[in-house]
Amino acid sequence: MSGSSYSSALTLAAGAVLVSAVATVWLASIRSVIQVVAVQGIALGAVAMILGAHRSDPGLLAAAVVVLVVKGTVIPLLLGRASGGNTGSRESRPLVNVPASLVASAALIMVALVTGRGVGTLVGSTAGALVPMGLATLLIGFFVLVARRRPTFQIVGLLMVDNGIALTAFLCTAGFPFLIELGVSFDILLGVVVLMVFSQRLRIEFGDVDIDELQELHD
Amino acid sequence: MTSALLAGTALTGVAAAVAGGVAPARVRTGVSTALTLAACALGLVVGAEVLHSGHVAGIRTSSLMPLSGLSLALDRFGALFVVITAVVGICAMVFRLGYDGHGLSSRTASCILPLFVTALMLVPAASNVTTFLFLWELMAITSLFLVLADQGRRAEVQVAGQWYAVMTQIGAVALILGLVLLATHCGNQSFSVIALRAPHLPSWVRSTAFVLTVIGFGSKAGAVPLHVWLPRAHPEAPGPVSALMSAAMVNLGVYGIIRFGVGLLGGGPSWWWLLIMALGALSAMFGALHSATSKDLKRLLAYSTTDNVGLMLLGVGASGLFASTGHRALSLVALVAALLHVVFHAAFKGSLFLSASSIQQATGSTDLDGLGGLLRRMPMSGPIFLIGGLAIAALPPLSGFVSEWLLLQSMLHGLPTSDVSIALAMPIGVGVLALTGGLTAFTFAKAIGIGLLGLPRTPRAGQATEVHRSMWTGAGLLALLCLIFGIAPFLVIGAVVDAAGDVTGMHHSGVMTHGWQIGLQGTPGLLAPGLLALGLLGAGGVVVLARRLIQPGPVRLTEAWGCGRELQTAQMEYTATSFGEPLTRVFEDVLNPARDIDVSHIAESRYYTEAAVIHTTLDDAFERRFYRPANRILQQWGGIARRVPNGSVHRYLAFGFFALIVVLVALA
Incomplete structure (x- = not known):
């Protein structure tokens, strides 16, 4: 792969991760959000793949495969199945409405640019310049956690935070060692399963409520 | 050899804790008590050997605690406290064999009590900051659990536990800040390095560290105004624990002030020691006053602990003041007097708390107005309490007299010096000592007169019988020590002088023992407690003999001056309240x-x-004027803070989110 096509492919893939994060903020339908999660997982896998191919690192390539399988396929499938017939429902009254969320996302991207630049210059290279994108994904994921009510969105926010961390790590170094990447991916998978079961239980117990109504549990 | 024994002490203590935790209920108390006794016996051997030979027993391992490693080094000064704790521990454990109830036989308490005793014995051996803080906190937290051992049954225990928890942690925070300040400025956390470098630090560092450690140690010693937990926690703790707390744990507060103020910081300006003397005088008077007016036996003893800690601090302060003005011989005398009082206080307060717990077990009460007539009904525990009470009231030929005499001598001999601060402080110190001596005599006249003599005031007290053999044995051993030390104080004075010399670095003796006599170097003071005892015995013999001679033949007993009164009932008697x-x-x-x-x-x-x-x-003035208002203000602040977390998951997530952004922006 030539230098310029490598850097544009990497930028494209990392950009796709960030754009799908922003899309989560924008979208309200649960079905489309789950599709976005799949896109983000595949884009993250692509980042790892491109970096692995560029550095000819078999460990990174194997990690890319794990990411593609777990984050690009298994988790979105699980999310889709757990939401069951409910995928048509929407986030109807978010804590922060969509236009304001988009503005906030823009602000968060700027924060990420300012704070991530230092790290980027430390790393050098094309990959280093893209570090702010990882940070921005992380921050937007966290924002989704704070600003959305539906349990599915909460899980998606958590996944975004993890993807942001993974992207930053891939870009900063040669990624995690393969074993750690494997472990982290399965941790996230397990976390998602537990959260899904938990939200299912909540739905059975309390009906289709948002988690803010759990305030009653406060002592 | 001694190092191996020191390690053995620690390991046996841990083994006792494990045994207490896993042994089946039937043998639990026996096994854990036996192992704790073994640990105390080992501690006693180590301490005595170090005191005798002067060789430091040390253990260093880097594997047990991360970064700093565990570092123990027991010198003579520390060994003195180890010996005291070991002796009190042995007696308390013997006592425990017969003691039942108060939650002490539960699995948790059986596991924690050995840890507490072991931590008490190891604190004086700690030789770096981390080890010291670790053992100190272990001691504080295990004692807190033990105070709470009986919380299921009585609500007062929980209140006592809360006060204790808060005060001990305030002290711990001050201590951590002070020691960390000292260690960072010295560049090393080993005590030996700190002792070398601390005298050359800037004076604000030294003074801040000193004041912080005094707050930390003062709260553990129960010095006024940090005493509020003590009259609550000591009475509510189970018997052996209250004895250990009053006779061994408060000593470590005094240990800390001497170790850090004199040993590591190497003395300081005179205001440090005037501060200690002021704390001591306040504690002594306040404690004596409250114990004189208290009508609960254990609360009375707890306040009397504050009183005695005050006397110890008075001695420590006088010693520091003499040292800072160049009177080295007097300084050593005052320090020896203070340490001697630590030793003797452990003996009499231990026996008093143990026999008070016996009384509590026999009558179900510690309210003096519900006791009476126990001297006859409890033929062992009664006299034991009597001996302890006479010793604490500083009556010859018992031990309290010797230490208070020495303390008084050291302060009186400071009077002719030309230094202004001494000329002002010493007369006040002498006055405080005299006042508290009188109040203490009053207190124990009340405790013995109302509690032990007269007629029983409640049916329960009337049916009291002597407690289990091992209980009075435990208390009796300590009472016996009061008697022995009172008659032959030279048995311990040598060791105490060595210990004081070790920490001050002054090896000429200010207090000398000539056979049975005690004298002060360079001053005419002289005391021969043995002769005094002999004289008292002789005088007593003369009185008995004289009565025999004057009144030969059988004595006729009649109701004299009955004035129409047919019988004496308990309602006609004086009560503790009216006394x-x-x-x-x-x-x-x-x-x-x-x-x-x-x-x-x-x-x-x-x-x-x-x-x-x-x-x-009655009300505690410090509690009323200071702690309750402070508590109210804190509650108000807490009320505001409680409104922030309202249970919304989103709000909690938002806290984390903003914290993350702030950290990111701050680091960029």
Whole structure:
């Protein structure tokens, strides 16, 4: 792969991760959000793949495969199945409405640019310049956690935070060692399963409520 | 050799804790007590050997605690405290064999009690900051659990536990800040390095560290105004624990002040020691006053602990003041007097708390107004309490007399010096000592007169019988020590002088023992407690003999001056409340007594009273003026803070989110 096509492919893939994060903020339908999660997982896998191919690192390539399988396929499938017939429902009254969320996302991207630049210059290279994108994904994921009510969105926010961390790590170094990447991916998978079961239980117990109504549990 | 024994002490203590945790209920108390006894015996051997030979026993491992490693080094000064704790521990454990109830036989308590005793013995051996803080906190937290051992049954225990938890952690925070400040400025956390470098630090560092450690150690020693937990926690703790806390744990507060103020910081300006003397004088008077007016036996003993800690601090402060003005011989005398009082206080307060717990077990109460006539009904525990009470009232030939005499001598001999601060402080110190001596005599005249003599005031007290053999053995051993030390104090003075010399670096003896006599170097003071005891014995013999000679033949017993009174009942007797009444009136401003009189009339006529009951409650002035207002303000702040977390998951997530952004922006 030539230098310029490598850097544009990497930028494209990392950009796709960030754009799908922003899309989560924008979208309200649960079905489309789950599709976005799949896109983000595949884009993250692509980042790892491109970096692995560029550095000819078999460990990174194997990690890319794990990411593609777990984050690009298994988790979105699980999310889709757990939401069951409910995928048509929407986030109807978010804590922060969509236009304001988009503005906030823009602000968060700027924060990420300012704070991530230092790290980027430390790393050098094309990959280093893209570090702010990882940070921005992380921050937007966290924002989704704070600003959305539906349990599915909460899980998606958590996944975004993890993807942001993974992207930053891939870009900063040669990624995690393969074993750690494997472990982290399965941790996230397990976390998602537990959260899904938990939200299912909540739905059975309390009906289709948002988690803010759990305030009653406060002592 | 001694190092191996020191390690053995620690390991046996841990083994006792494990045994207490896993042994089946039937043998639990026996096994854990036996192993704790073994640990105390090992501690006693190590301490005595170090005191005797002067060789430091040390253990260093880097594997047990991360970064700093565990580092123990027991010198003579520390060994003195190890020996005290070991002896009190042995007696408390013997006592425990017969003691039942109060939650001490539960699995948790059986596991924690050995840890507490072991931590008490290891604290004086700690030789770096991390090890010291670790053992100190272990001691504080295990004692907190033990105070709470009986919380299921009585609500007061929980209140006591809360006060203790808060005060001990305030002290711990001050201690951590002080020691960390010292260690960072010295560049090393080993005590030996700190002792070398601390004298050359800037004076603000030294003074700040000193004040912080005094707050930390003062709260553990129960010095006024940090004492509020002590009269609550010590009485509520199970018997052996209250004895260990009052006779061994408070000592470590005094240990800390001497170790850090004198040993590591190498003395300081005179205001440091005037501060310690002021704390001591305040504690002594306040504690004595409250114990004189208290009508609960264990609360009385707890306040008397504050009083005695005050006397120790008075000695430590006088010693530091003499050292800072160049009177080295007097400084050593005062320090020896203070340390001797630590030793003797451990013996008499241990025996008093243990026999008070025996009384509590036999009568179900510690309210003096519900006791009476116990000297005859409890033929072992009664006299043991009597001996302890006479010793603490500093009557010859018992041990309290010797240490208070030495303390008085050291302060009196400071009077002719030309230094202004000494000329001002010493007369006040002498006055405080005299006042508290009188109040203590009053207190124990009350405790013994009301509690042990006279007629039983409740049916329960009338049915009291002597407690289990091992209980009075444990208390009796300590009472025996009071007697032995009172007659032959030279048995311990040598060791105490060595210990004091070790920490001050002054190896010429200020206190000398010539055979049975004690003398002070360069001053005419001289005391021969043995001869005094012999004289008292002789005088007693003469009185008995004289009565025999004057009154030969059988004695006829009749009711003399009966004045129409047919019988004596308990209601005609003095009560503890009325005994303390005059004192309560004199010190009304400090004690703030609240009286509540319930009068019930006979149904037929309101002119005749059926019964009248007086309830008197006393108030702790520091609690009223300082702690309660502070508590109110904190509650208000807490009320504001409680409104912020309202249970919304989103709000909690938002806290994390903003914290993350702030950190990111701050780091960029």
